[in-house]
Amino acid sequence: MTTQTAPKPRIYFGWFILASCFILMAIGMSARNAFGLFLKPMIEDFQLSRAALSLPVSLSLILFGVSQPIGGLLIRRFGARTVIIWGAALTCAGLVGMGTVRSIWGVYLFFGLLVGMVGKVGDGQRQA
Numbered sequence: 001m002t003t004q005t006a007p008k009p010r011i012y013f014g015w016f017i018l019a020s021c022f023i024l025m026a027i028g029m030s031a032r033n034a035f036g037l038f039l040k041p042m043i044e045d046f047q048l049s050r051a052a053l054s055l056p057v058s059l060s061l062i063l064f065g066v067s068q069p070i071g072g073l074l075i076r077r078f079g080a081r082t083v084i085i086w087g088a089a090l091t092c093a094g095l096v097g098m099g100t101v102r103s104i105w106g107v108y109l110f111f112g113l114l115v116g117m118v119g120k121v122g123d124g125q126r127q128a
Contacts, residue, residue, distance in 0.1 A: 024088055031095050032060070032115065046104055056107045060116030067117045090118040 035057055043053055074083045094114035101107055 024084070028088075028091055031091075035111065042107075048104060052104065053107070056104075056112035059108070059112035063113065063116030087118045091115060094118070 039050070039053060042048075043050060046053065071083065071087070091114075094110045097106065097110035097114065101110060
């Protein structure tokens with residue numbers, strides 16, 4: 001007499017994709033929206049006005065919207081995996097760069113330009 005055991009249920013691969021996208025979006029959006037928490041300490045540290053330090057945030061949001069069609073075209077051409085990996089890597093580079101800035105131009109470069117242009121693609125959202 002033989003006993004048959006039921007096969008072990010496998011975890012659906014889509015759950016791993018969902019979890020990784022959730023983590024990427026949580027990190028990316030948390031880093032983008034946390035700028036307001038650091039506004040007062042950065043104003044005191046750089047000795048700037050609120051308007052001068054708010055301009056990189058505005059630039060980032062404008063580039064955030066303008067880069068959406070470009071991200072969609074890149075995903076269509078190179079595939080979602082490639083574009084999301086590069087976007088996440090460049091977003092991480094921008095956030096690491098924000099930790100090393102010593103002048104307002106570093107904030108413009110890393111947060112205003114780099115995180116603004118590739119931030120949405122690095123969050124893992126498919127735009128195609």
